Amino acid sequence: MGGKENVISVFALGGLHEIGKNMYVIESSDDIIIIDCGNKFPDESLLGIDLIIPDISYLEENKKKVRALIVTHGHEDHIGGIPYLLKKLNIPVYATRFTLGLIELKLEEHKLLRDTELIEIDSNSKLAFGEMDIDFFRVNHSIPDCLGIVFRTPQGNIVHTGDFKFDLTPVNQQFSDIHKMAQIGTDGVLLLLSESTNAERPGGTPSEQMVGEQVLEAFIKATGKVVLSTFASNINRVQQVVEAAQKTRRKLALLGRSMVNVVDVAIERGYLQVPEGMIIEPNEINELPPEKVAILCTGSQGEPLAALSRLSTGNFRGVEILPDDTVILAAGPIPGNEKGISKIIDNLFAMGAKVLYGSGKGLHVSGHGYQEDLKLMLTLMKPKYFIPIHGEYRMLHQHRILAESVGVEKENTFIIKNGEIVDIENSIARQTREIQAGNTYVDGIGVGDVGEIVLRDRKQLSEDGMLVIVLTMSRTDKKLVSRPDTITRGFVYVRDSEELMRDMNRLIEKTVNDLQSSNKGQWGVIKQSLKKTLGEYLFNKTRRRPMILPIIIEI
Amino acid sequence: MGGKENVISVFALGGLHEIGKNMYVIESSDDIIIIDCGNKFPDESLLGIDLIIPDISYLEENKKKVRALIVTHGHEDHIGGIPYLLKKLNIPVYATRFTLGLIELKLEEHKLLRDTELIEIDSNSKLAFGEMDIDFFRVNHSIPDCLGIVFRTPQGNIVHTGDFKFDLTPVNQQFSDIHKMAQIGTDGVLLLLSESTNAERPGGTPSEQMVGEQVLEAFIKATGKVVLSTFASNINRVQQVVEAAQKTRRKLALLGRSMVNVVDVAIERGYLQVPEGMIIEPNEINELPPEKVAILCTGSQGEPLAALSRLSTGNFRGVEILPDDTVILAAGPIPGNEKGISKIIDNLFAMGAKVLYGSGKGLHVSGHGYQEDLKLMLTLMKPKYFIPIHGEYRMLHQHRILAESVGVEKENTFIIKNGEIVDIENSIARQTREIQAGNTYVDGIGVGDVGEIVLRDRKQLSEDGMLVIVLTMSRTDKKLVSRPDTITRGFVYVRDSEELMRDMNRLIEKTVNDLQSSNKGQWGVIKQSLKKTLGEYLFNKTRRRPMILPIIIEI
The missing domain is CATH 3.10.20.580 (Ubiquitin-like (UB roll))
Structure with missing residues (x-):
């Protein structure tokens, strides 16, 4: 120990000073471990661009050292870049059972499934790469089966939280393992990387159960069909919709490819319990009286080709919105999508439907911890050094203030950019070099040929x-x-x-x-x-x- | 009376099923009166388009009948189309003193000022065109000197509210004339056209004074310069900033062309009281200690060329944001502008400034009445017929529900589209014909040559x-x-x-x-x-x- 060889470097190739495209790297003298590989969607200024993924030049140049990709959970901003990464680097992918299901869907689309080594882990798994031992802890988030990661290095322990909130009354046993986190904090954390998405929001995040209660109430009041749109990957919310349908004796139809695919994965792998015979095909909807039907569909972000948008314009073959139907938008708008969503709500009202939407109605809760959640994580981990991750500058900035408020010394928080490196040597962290990082644009089949x-x-x-x-x-x-x-x-x-x-x-x-x-x-x-x-x-x-x-x- | 000649027609050429581009028309057999002529800004799908104005083909075809344009207030979505209208129809423009000031700025830009007949009115004015007598009432809104209009026709009285809220503790005496409104209601209102912008928001709109209190508190706490950005036309808010500067002994500099122009008009016409010697030129800022300076600037919507954006990137010549400065965004984001605003906040934080922004902090209140305000207007006017105006379909829809809740019969509310006509004959209103209406695109100098x-x-x-x-x-x-x-x-x-x-x-x-x-x-x-x-x-x-x-x- 000591000596140059033992330096541990920590940096991001995506996810800092931005929302999305998350990709973090832990590098020792011999080994590189990647955490997550997400995409993000372009804003309007990037004309014609389909997708943005991290620039992975640094990893390609250091190909021989890259040992593994570990994935914290299955959201697009953590897995969407994986096919592009694997086309350049043939490395094993470690993830939980549900996350792997979503990654498999993606790899199949890119015809990469056969040639990729996928390794299932859970929160009890232990891995070792060179001098680094790795273990995990469960966190709660708006998708099942999420992990935080502990890297036990000769320099000290490094913790990466993944995305999380503390939901003390979670759906489907998706609890946060607070006891294990406390033990990790007791073991000693040299450096914490914790997510910052909601660092600007005071208070604690409400429980996902609140949505379940509101959904059930809407189902009970509804006289015609109920159509509910949410993120397909939010299986815990889907579970609550299933339960509301069951309690109100409705059959459930799924509309939209990603809803069908993700629900399939969730049922097959045991993350979603659906009573036998409850799910019906779209073409069976019209055979039942409206008050016996619920529809769960994609399109809560106003996407023009998704199921909800097509329903709202009368363009979903065989399924119609009737004047007495209730439509529930159980998802918050991602900034930039408000206009598309408004258009859909207008159309649904014009069809005579009852539309439940908007903030403050309890129809959506965030999967990202608010300030009190973030402070709890910081308190449990008691890190010496802190790198706020996942977020625009102002969120990282607020997260630093939160860290200070629970005892992290101000100069021990590093607000770094993608590509900027924090090196740990003799258990002291310092911001040092910078490597290439940035956006790679995907346009059609082309990756990086548009600039x-x-x-x-x-x-x-x-x-x-x-x-x-x-x-x-x-x-x-x-x-x-x-x-x-x-x-x-x-x-x-x-x-x-x-x-x-x-x-x-x-x-x-x-x-x-x-x-x-x-x-x-x-x-x-x-x-x-x-x-x-x-x-x-x-x-x-x-x-x-x-x-x-x-x-x-x-x- | 009776007979076909006496039909009164009411319709919109802009403002229904949309936000912006407001233009309403009252037509008798011999006369056409236009209310407002606004523009709206294109969304991203309208590539290269600068501005959208109403299609005025119908007015051009009926040129001889058009007697006047009456303008309720000076916001862009009510005056922005005036130059284009006047190029086609040379008609007199009636508006209050402050509104006329803003219209004059606009006409000067288009070199139309000399050839236009501008007639100043106030809430006591009375006009007459053929069989129609017209009078006015004061309303409160986020700009000074706003009017509602009463058309006294042989068919009955028609009221157009303009934009309004009820602010019982207004700034600068911009009160709502509730007694006059009550009298109009007692006289009898056949048809009410009332604005719907906030028909989805429960409760009553908070008073503009709340912003004043928050701004003053921020000024008192600030140690360096204070930079505050808001809508230039919100002179009542500007007045409160002036007062906060006065109480904290700061000089005030104005940055941004529209801020300078509008404040000039407001001071000159008596709508804004500024102590002698308080306003300084931008080049004097650096001659004073930071704690003696406040800056009032444009750019609260993240516009990339406006003052705030340039300050946030260090590109405003001669004015710098310093680490101890306080920047206040005293304006809510108009949907679609969130990303631009976020970028600015990020940059300001990175400069070390203290940034006050976001909803729920009392730094902005809406100028449009919430549900309780809208119900108060409906209650005061007691109309037989109702046309909700200004808003997307869902807002018009919610406004109809509000009208029903205070006694307007459901079938007496007309939710119409631009170009759809409500005819009043024998004091009975019915939706009848439809005329041409739509969007005219302005691209550079071209009006209507891009489709x-x-x-x-x-x-x-x-x-x-x-x-x-x-x-x-x-x-x-x-x-x-x-x-x-x-x-x-x-x-x-x-x-x-x-x-x-x-x-x-x-x-x-x-x-x-x-x-x-x-x-x-x-x-x-x-x-x-x-x-x-x-x-x-x-x-x-x-x-x-x-x-x-x-x-x-x-x-």
Whole structure:
């Protein structure tokens, strides 16, 4: 021990100063262990991008040291990047039984299932890689079977909480193992990495049971069909819907591919108890009286192709919303999705349905601990050093203040960025080097083949469209052989803008002829000059800046 | 009276089933009166569109009958479309003194100020157009000098509330004239049009004074500079900031063009009282100790070019945020703006500032009445018929339920769409015809020259870019004269995709040659065929669908 070889490095490749794309790394001199590999969804500025995953250049460069991916739980922001990681690094994946079920669905889609080593663990498992011993503790979150991780290293113990809240009356026995956490704290924690999603919210997170009570009340009051939409992966909430359906003697139909898939995994693996014969096929809905039917569906975030949106526009084959039906949105809106959700609610009201939605109604509780939960974790673990993880800067910042309030010294909290490294040597942690980290864009099949230039072009095209100018010029005398051809898309209605087009064509000819008569007729000069002259002309006339693409054909 | 001539028609050209773009019309056989002419801002799907204004075709067709535009108050969603309306219809504009000040700023920008007849009214004014007598009542809202309107017609009285809340402890004497409203109700109201923005929110709206108290507390606690961002038009809030600055002996600097302009109008017209010598220029900020300075700035909605955003990135010349400064966001986020605002908060925290933001802190109250306010208006007016206005469908729907709860018969509430007409004949209201109404897009200088096709093209271009193929073909034998030229933008990095480009060029040549050898070489067929073949090829290879534009040059 001591000496350079024993340094333990801790850093993130995703999840810091952002929500989503979580990926953390613990590295010793010989071994690299990865925790989670999530994706995140692009905002509107990333035109055409489907998905964002972590930049894993550092791991590729250190391929030989990477021993394992350990996954804390099965949400997309923790598993969504796994197929892309495995295409580059063939490493074993460790996760709990339910999490593995969701990972398998994903790998199957990417045709990677056969070649991946998947290893089931539970909170009693113990792993060892080189000098690091690893064990686990159960945490409660809005998906079953979640883990926190303890790395026992020669430098000291490092704890990664995963996502968590403390729910003391959990559904389906998804309890937090507080006694084990207390023991870990007693063993001594050198460094804690704890999630910060709700570090801004005072108080403690309400229990998932509250949602169950509200859902049951809505089921009891409902006179027609009940349609409930929530996150497919929230199996504990699904369990409560199943129970409400059972108590009100309704059959349950599942709509939406991910709802069907995830519920299948949950039933098959024992995380969801559904009475025999309760689940019916969508085509059986109309055979029963409405008051005997409940529907559980995807689309609570307003996704336009998901089941709820299609129901709200009358486009779900064979299933109709009737005036007496009750629709429950049992999910909070993820910021950015409010408009899509509002549209659906409007449509459902217009169909005459009763719609239950909105905050403060107890139809949704967060899976992420509020300030009191976070303080409890910090108190149990009593870490010397602290890295707040999972969140925008302001959440990490608030989490540091919480840590200070329960006794972590201010200078022992590291607010780092993705790629910034905290090194532990002689049991002292310091922020040191920085490695490459960032966003890799997935667009269709392409991974990383779209970057700033392509996106800048898309942005210009999206705002003002484009104008292609084809000039056919003689190879011998360098003169225009015919009138220029111009084509526009996304700029103006050409039929309403004949005068503009005519003037533009005149300007093109004049520009080209002027350049040639002054002997400046090189192709490059002509192109630059057309871009500039036409660009200014069109901006003056329209206040728009279409992309101008001059093409010269030499004959 | 009686007879067809006396029908009074009521309809909206904007503001129903949407937030923004408010424009309502009262039409008798001889006269048309317009109420408000607002704009709204496009969502992300309307690529490149700057502004949305109402489609006023109906008014243009009935130009001769249009007598006046009456404006209830000076918010953008009530005045933002005025310049575009006045370019088509030269009609007088009636508004209160403060509202006129804001309209003048707008008309000046559009160089329309000189040619417009602006007529100042107040809540005691009385107007008459043909058979219609018009008078007014004061309402309280988040901008000074707001009016509700009473149309006294031969069919009965029609009341339009404008935007309102009941604030019993208003700032700057901006009280609601409840006694006058009660008298109007006693006179008898046949039809009420009342705003629905907050019809979903239970309870009553808190008083603007609450914000004043919180702001003062923050000013007292602050040790460095105080920077406060709010809506420029909320002069009552600005007044409270002025008072907090005065009580804590700070000078006040204004940053952001609209803040400077609106405060100027407010001071000049007597709506804002600022002690002599309190306002300083931005370049004087650094001459004073931080604890003697407050800054009032634009940008509370996260607008990237506004003052607050520039302060948060260190890009406001001459003004810096220091570690001990306090930044107050005294405005709620308009849905859709959350991400931009979050980014700013993150940056301010990173600069070490203390940032006060978020709901439930009393730093913002709505200017729109909650359910109890709406019920009070309905109770005061006791209308026979009711049209809920201003809002998405679900808000109109909730407002109908509120109306029912205070005695409006359910079938007497009309939930109509823009363009749908309620006719009143023999004092009986019925929903009848429908006229043209909708969105007119403003893009740069162009008004209405961008529509569905252009937007569809922009969308395709924005997601997957484009590919231009230039084929030079012989006029005589219809064969390719040279290799095809291809240009892409916004599709892939060409440098990383050489193989794709090479294969694509081969496919183009093969497609053209095959068609010609089977005598299908007409230009139209070649173009269609290239679009299809290449489209499929590129989709298979990349899962993207760039816009493909084949151009054939004949020589």
